[in-house]
Amino acid sequence: MGCCGPRGGGWSTAHEGRPCPGRLLAQLNETEAAFDEFWAKHQQKLEQCLQLRHFEQGFREVKAILDTVCQKVATFTDIGNSLAHVEHLLRDLASFEEKSGVAVERARALSLDGEQLIENKHYAVDSIRPKCQELRHLCNQFSAEIVRRRGLLSKSLELHRRLETSLKWCDEGIYLLASQPVDKCQSQDGAEAALQEIEKFLETSAENKIQELNTIYKEYESILNQDLMEHVRKVFQKQASMEEVFHRRQASLKKLAARQTRPVQPVAPRPEALAKSPCPSPGIRRGSENSSSEGGALRRGPYRRAKSEMSESRQGRSSCRGGGGEPGQSCAEGLPWLEHVSWSPTT
Numbered sequence: 001m002g003c004c005g006p007r008g009g010g011w012s013t014a015h016e017g018r019p020c021p022g023r024l025l026a027q028l029n030e031t032e033a034a035f036d037e038f039w040a041k042h043q044q045k046l047e048q049c050l051q052l053r054h055f056e057q058g059f060r061e062v063k064a065i066l067d068t069v070c071q072k073v074a075t076f077t078d079i080g081n082s083l084a085h086v087e088h089l090l091r092d093l094a095s096f097e098e099k100s101g102v103a104v105e106r107a108r109a110l111s112l113d114g115e116q117l118i119e120n121k122h123y124a125v126d127s128i129r130p131k132c133q134e135l136r137h138l139c140n141q142f143s144a145e146i147v148r149r150r151g152l153l154s155k156s157l158e159l160h161r162r163l164e165t166s167l168k169w170c171d172e173g174i175y176l177l178a179s180q181p182v183d184k185c186q187s188q189d190g191a192e193a194a195l196q197e198i199e200k201f202l203e204t205s206a207e208n209k210i211q212e213l214n215t216i217y218k219e220y221e222s223i224l225n226q227d228l229m230e231h232v233r234k235v236f237q238k239q240a241s242m243e244e245v246f247h248r249r250q251a252s253l254k255k256l257a258a259r260q261t262r263p264v265q266p267v268a269p270r271p272e273a274l275a276k277s278p279c280p281s282p283g284i285r286r287g288s289e290n291s292s293s294e295g296g297a298l299r300r301g302p303y304r305r306a307k308s309e310m311s312e313s314r315q316g317r318s319s320c321r322g323g324g325g326e327p328g329q330s331c332a333e334g335l336p337w338l339e340h341v342s343w344s345p346t347t
Contacts, residue, residue, distance in 0.1 A: 048124070058113075059110060062106055062107040062135065069100040070142055070145065073145045086153055090154075104139050104142060107138060111132045114128045114132035114135075156223045159232075162210065165208050166235050169205070169209060176198070185256065186256065192257045195257055209243075213232070213236050217229070
């Protein structure tokens with residue numbers, strides 16, 4: 001019994017100093033769980049680091065492209081000098097927007113990826129958030145500049161269309177004036193027809209011509225440069241000159257259309273004239289006509305001789321005045337028959 005006691009007590013003490021298998025398993029499980037947690041955190045950090053690396057690389061590439069397209073769109077300052085030129089500029093702007101849209105969409109997608117990283121509690125939130133804001137700002141700036149440029153070009157297109165419409169209206173008016181024949185306008189009917197054409201053409205002025213020059217300057221102030229202002233002024237002057245010609249032609253045609261020709265009215269003979277000159281018989285009328293013709297011939301004969309003699313007497317008078325005749329003697333002497341010539345005018 002005595003020997004068993006010490007041996008039994010020694011075995012118990014040695015047995016108690018050894019680790020328990022259950023405890024070892026528990027410690028092993030705890031170590032494994034701690035390692036798994038550490039590895040998960042380390043793996044998450046490595047993944048976030050890789051995500052950040054990809055995000056920053058994409059940010060640098062997209063930002064370089066956006067800077068380039070923003071600088072490019074800033075060079076679109078031309079507003080066009082004609083209708084065809086403005087339409088060409090609008091097509092170029094649309095093509096540029098389409099090509100740049102790939103970079104803009106990539107930047108927006110990258111910004112959404114950054115927002116997603118922020119929502120997932122990325123460790124580099126303070127680095128990701130400013131980059132997302134910058135990407136959104138660049139995209140909005142590019143879109144706003146495209147919209148602004150398109151608005152200016154659309155306004156320029158509208159102005160050039162109005163100028164083209166006014167010029168076309170002026171050309172049609174000039175052609176109308178040139179196509180009206182002058183000989184037909186001299187008659188009353190022709191003048192009225194030409195006047196109706198002019199009045200009908202002037203009725204279309206409200207929808208075709210430029211109404212107020214100051215209104216145009218105020219309405220299109222954002223796009224008016226020196227060259228475009230000069231073009232607008234020339235179109236307005238051409239329009240005013242054409243309208244002035246139209247108004248002058250209109251006034252002339254109104255006068256021609258209002259001029260009435262006085263009709264020839266037959267006048268009846270007076271009764272007392274019929275009483276004083278009774279109608280003779282045909283035989284007497286023929287005799288009187290013969291006698292009147294013979295009398296006229298007789299009267300015209302001395303009248304012609306008198307004219308020739310008068311010319312001779314003028315020559316003689318001039319010679320008398322030159323000293324050829326005696327004082328007190330008339331140069332008409334020697335032509336006594338002049339006193340008996342009848343000077344009644346011939347009919």
